[in-house]
Amino acid sequence: MTLIETRHLTKDFGSVRAVDDLSFAIEEGKIVGFLGPNGSGKTTTLRSLLGLVTPTDGDARIRGVAYSEISDPHREVGSMLEASAHPARSASGHLRVLAAESSVPKGRIEEVLDLVDLAGAADRKVGGYSLGMRQRLGLAGALLGDPAILVLDEPANGLDPEGIRWLRGFLRGLASEGRTILISSHVLAEVAETVDEVIVINEGRLVTHAPLKDLTSRPAGGKVRLRTPDLVRFEIVARDCGLEVTERNGSSVTISGSNQEAIGQLAHEHRIVLHELVSEGPSLEEAFLAMTDPTQEVSR
Amino acid sequence: MIALVRSEMLQLRTLRSTWLVPVVLLGLVGLIGGASMADVGKPGGMTPAELREPLVVPAGIMSAVAIALFAAIRVGGEYRYDTIAQRFLAAPRGRVVVAKLLTYATVGLFLAAAAIGLGLAIAAPGISAEGLSLGYDTAGIAGLIGSIMLGAALFGALGVAFAFISRSQTAALLIVIGLFPAEKLAALILEEKAAYMPYGLLQSLIDQGGAVSPGVGGALLSLTAAVAVLVAWRLAARRDVT
Numbered sequence: 001m002t003l004i005e006t007r008h009l010t011k012d013f014g015s016v017r018a019v020d021d022l023s024f025a026i027e028e029g030k031i032v033g034f035l036g037p038n039g040s041g042k043t044t045t046l047r048s049l050l051g052l053v054t055p056t057d058g059d060a061r062i063r064g065v066a067y068s069e070i071s072d073p074h075r076e077v078g079s080m081l082e083a084s085a086h087p088a089r090s091a092s093g094h095l096r097v098l099a100a101e102s103s104v105p106k107g108r109i110e111e112v113l114d115l116v117d118l119a120g121a122a123d124r125k126v127g128g129y130s131l132g133m134r135q136r137l138g139l140a141g142a143l144l145g146d147p148a149i150l151v152l153d154e155p156a157n158g159l160d161p162e163g164i165r166w167l168r169g170f171l172r173g174l175a176s177e178g179r180t181i182l183i184s185s186h187v188l189a190e191v192a193e194t195v196d197e198v199i200v201i202n203e204g205r206l207v208t209h210a211p212l213k214d215l216t217s218r219p220a221g222g223k224v225r226l227r228t229p230d231l232v233r234f235e236i237v238a239r240d241c242g243l244e245v246t247e248r249n250g251s252s253v254t255i256s257g258s259n260q261e262a263i264g265q266l267a268h269e270h271r272i273v274l275h276e277l278v279s280e281g282p283s284l285e286e287a288f289l290a291m292t293d294p295t296q297e298v299s300r
Numbered sequence: 301m302i303a304l305v306r307s308e309m310l311q312l313r314t315l316r317s318t319w320l321v322p323v324v325l326l327g328l329v330g331l332i333g334g335a336s337m338a339d340v341g342k343p344g345g346m347t348p349a350e351l352r353e354p355l356v357v358p359a360g361i362m363s364a365v366a367i368a369l370f371a372a373i374r375v376g377g378e379y380r381y382d383t384i385a386q387r388f389l390a391a392p393r394g395r396v397v398v399a400k401l402l403t404y405a406t407v408g409l410f411l412a413a414a415a416i417g418l419g420l421a422i423a424a425p426g427i428s429a430e431g432l433s434l435g436y437d438t439a440g441i442a443g444l445i446g447s448i449m450l451g452a453a454l455f456g457a458l459g460v461a462f463a464f465i466s467r468s469q470t471a472a473l474l475i476v477i478g479l480f481p482a483e484k485l486a487a488l489i490l491e492e493k494a495a496y497m498p499y500g501l502l503q504s505l506i507d508q509g510g511a512v513s514p515g516v517g518g519a520l521l522s523l524t525a526a527v528a529v530l531v532a533w534r535l536a537a538r539r540d541v542t
Contacts, residue, residue, distance in 0.1 A: 013542075044542075047385075047540075047541065047542065050389060051388075051389075052385055052388060052389070052540065052541040052542075053540040053541065053542065054538075054540060067389075068392060073389060073390065074389070074390055079389060081385055082382050082385070084381055084382040084383050084385070084386070085381065085383065086315065086377065086381050086383060087381065088315055088316070088317065089314050089315055090314070093310075093314030093315075094314075096310055096314065097307055097310050097311050097314060098307075098386065098390070100303060100306050100307035100310050101303060101304060101307040101387070101390035101391065102303070102390055103303050141386070
């Protein structure tokens with residue numbers, strides 16, 4: 001069942017097109033990374049989804065309806081757009097206000113503060129919080145209504161490595177509860193260990209929407225590294241077959257434009273002993289950069 | 301709507317600075333009222349109108365200005381701290397505007413009631429002891445209290461409207477503060493027509509030297525606030541929250 005969907009979503013701010021004919025659908029129970037460089041239209045897309053920005057064309061829907069048509073939105077969709085709260089208000093005060101707006105029982109406030117490890121700082125003013133603590137407070141607010149759908153805009157932004165590690169574990173926990181999560185980031189590594197799928201956009205346009213593993217198994221960026229005691233003969237054979245040796249290191253070489261199976265077969269046919277044969281797909285970061293770099297041809 | 305108004309009231313209660321508003325307002329009303337009453341009974345005598353002025357002006361004008369500033373600061377603060385998106389995610393935008401309007405108008409009513417109540421409590425014993433009178437019968441006192449409360453409620457609504465229109469705490473504050481000197485400057489060009497601007501209408505409403513009767517002043521100030529709120533409501537509903 002499709003829970004989150006954009007259809008030909010387009011948004012112009014004056015002469016600037018922030019989102020350009022963007023269509024994607026997210027199925028129930030999926031954890032989806034929404035990726036793109038800064039300024040690629042991620043936040044505008046999420047704000048359109050949440051009814052804060054009116055699309056110039058197309059639409060964005062949750063469970064088939066516009067956000068504004070959801071009768072009890074906080075219980076349906078939890079969102080974290082900015083880690084924003086009045087600096088002179090305590091965390092518990094901030095959450096009490098959010099709870100009162102949505103008629104969420106007060107008891108839930110303690111639960112979510114525990115979930116994000118902020119129970120000990122609940123009565124401190126938010127202005128004295130670190131960025132990581134404010135991000136966690138934002139997550140607590142998103143979870144207040146115990147929603148099945150979460151929309152998180154750059155929750156790892158500004159977090160230190162410890163904070164990012166905490167966030168990964170936290171998101172994995174939410175994922176295990178069967179929630180549908182759309183999480184944006186401009187750094188693939190932040191979400192790579194958590195998401196099932198990725199939607200990559202650049203300059204407001206869809207670049208790819210695919211399972212995470214597909215990103216790294218694309219042949220265009222694939223390399224095979226092998227180690228053999230008969231390196232000179234292998235290189236001759238490889239060149240005769242039109243393969244490109246891109247790196248050489250002692251008894252190892254790296255071949256581009258082929259795959260593990262084909263190289264293994266080639267070595268076997270020429271009775272060349274292999275001590276090592278490793279497929280080296282592009283790293284996630286390389287794949288992401290390749291897709292969002294306008295100077296490179298994109299594999300879609 | 302009840303949940304939204306309750307949430308707005310909770311927003312006020314969860315910030316300590318909220319309590320500064322009644323403390324400062326009532327302190328000033330008490331100070332001015334007490335100082336003025338010290339002159340009561342001195343040779344030269346005071347007319348009922350002179351007796352009323354230090355009672356009505358601080359309570360009527362200051363409570364209205366205080367709630368307008370307070371509303372501008374708090375609603376403008378929602379834009380400053382980017383918490384307005386949270387409000388609009390919880391409920392339709394029009395309802396959020398109405399909830400804030402009801403909240404600050406209600407707070408204005410109570411503030412004004414407390415201010416005029418304090419003023420009367422300070423003034424009445426001294427005036428009565430000297431055998432003087434404010435020149436009001438019971439209905440007149442009720443009318444005075446009602447017009448001061450209405451003025452504060454309407455200025456609270458204006459403060460909310462200015463914040464939604466400007467989407468800036470600073471701009472909303474400047475509008476509330478700058479409107480008074482702007483009206484005085486406008487009077488140089490528009491002459492008596494400037495009395496139909498908000499502060500001029502407030503003066504009429506509380507019967508302190510306005511150009512029209514309190515009833516007409518109240519009606520026109522209500523219309524002004526209604527127009528400002530309508531503009532705010534329309535803009536809040538249509539603008540993107542980026």
